[in-house]
Amino acid sequence: MSEIFALDLQAQYESIRAEIDSAIQQVLSKGSFILGDEVSVFEAEFAKYCRASHGIGVGTGTDALFLSLLSCEVQTGDEVIAPSHTAVATIAAIELTGAKPVLVDIDIQRYTLDLQHIEKAITKKTKAIIPVHLYGCPANLEPIIEVARPKNIFVIEDCAQAHGAKYHGQPVGSHGDIAAFSFYPTKNLGAFGDGGMVVTDNSALAEKATLLRQYGWKNRYISQIKGTNSRLDELQAAMLRVKLKYLDIWNRRRRELANHYLRLLADTNLILPTQPSDCEHVYHQFVVRYSKRDDLQKFLQQKGIHTAIHYPVPVHLQPAYTNLGYPKGSLPNTEKISTEILSLPLYPELTEEQVKFVSECVLEFIN
Ligand SMILES: Cc1ncc(COP(=O)(O)O)c(C=O)c1O
CATH class of the missing domain: 3.90.1150.10 (Aspartate Aminotransferase, domain 1)
Incomplete structure (x- = not known):
């Protein structure tokens, strides 16, 4: 038997080559490359896929986490509970906000956060919890959400490895307050470069994330709040729209x-x-x-x-x-x-x- 690779992105491209090439050509001939129709249509399609109301395309999955945290007003002095058994991106995003990552152990069956370990870590400073649906297996969200809600602790789902996974019949990304997806090429839904999305049902959080991803602009050149530049681009969105169908x-x-x-x-x-x-x-x-x-x-x-x-x-x-x-x-x-x-x-x-x-x-x- 010939070599078996850990992943074969070329084979996936070959299986949908004509559609991907045509999507690229369409973007090139339209001449709009940043926050155009492809991004807004893909945002709507992906949010619908997650059974959530809003999708905000951003530059990476790390940024999707970072902007989700900022949208929940996580800042210096706050604590955010997360697993240590995760991609370093989860923790890097917390540190970018100035908050302290509080690392807890995992459920040895699912390899994800569970209530038993979280409860001991909650303090008055806990502002958010990030369950990571690692390897494509949803974390046991219900008990986590039940504990978090009455304490006004945000639940931010890290869905970077779990596009399309379901928990209690409902897609991940639609259970917590807000969720972060990565479209890094190796993911179940991967771009041809970097990409990410914030997904939420909460209109206020969606509005905040939308402002944050582009300098805090509601109207061009006027910053309402301090933001950054983290946008999914048209080429990636066009190709992701093709892949979403599969x-x-x-x-x-x-x-x-x-x-x-x-x-x-x-x-x-x-x-x-x-x-x-x-x-x-x-x-x-x-x-x-x-x-x-x-x-x-x-x-x-x-x-x-x-x-x-x-x-x-x-x-x-x-x-x-x-x-x-x-x-x-x-x-x-x-x-x-x-x-x-x-x-x-x-x-x-x-x-x-x-x-x-x-x-x-x-x-x-x-x-
Ligand atoms: C669990 C998890 N969270 C966050 C990220 C960050 O995504 P990205 O590489 O798009 O920044 C990744 C991917 O590397 C991941 O696997």
Whole structure:
């Protein structure tokens, strides 16, 4: 079998090449590149997809988080609760506001924030909680929202890895107060460059995020509030509109392949991802756990199978964040899994035969 990559963006492009090329040509011939029709139509389409009222296209997923936090008036002196087991972007966005990230441990089944760990971390200074729907698995939002609402704590969903995932039958991004999506190329809905979106049902928050993404302008050149420049561009929006039509098909395919892995790798001492019954997982990553993870990864590499680790070092143990004050041992679930997790190849263009080959190689190593 030829090499199996951790991801194959070229294959995805080839499958929709004509439509993407035509979308690019249309933008080029219209000659409008920033905040034109493609962005506003895509904002409406994506918000509708999330069953929310407003979408605000921004430059990156990190900015979507940052502007969501600013829209909720998070600032210096506030605390924001988030997991340490996440992309560093989640924590970087909190720090950009001047607020203090309060890092908590995760549910060892879903690899996401849970109420048990959050409750102990809430103080009078807590302004927001960021549940991250990591790997495409929705966090258990209901109890988090029930605790946050009466305390006027904002719930900001980090949906960067979970486009189209459902919690209690309803898409992620429509449960909390506001949500952030990334369209980084590797995401389930990925652009051909950077991109992000803030999604919310709350008109006041939407208005604030809209002002913030472009210098605080309501009318051109007059800043009502201090803002920044973070805009999704027309080319990316046009291409994302094409891809959005395929997102459900691609997510279904990811689930099919994940189920194939789950069947082939059952009844071993490998820990497999759980699919909570109240959720629709979209398998942004297919993450297994194994005590001799590094050896398994090397073995697979020798067989031509590329894997990845999301993430090898939890944020609280990374050099830039040791000042947050979480020494080794402070977040046990997070630290334990970071030495065991391995993301096996999973993307819609993968074949059943490739999944079978990867599984056979995994079984060959662990048995
Ligand atoms: C969980 C999570 N949050 C936030 C981000 C930030 O998105 P971006 O890379 O578009 O800034 C990412 C992607 O890297 C992510 O995986």
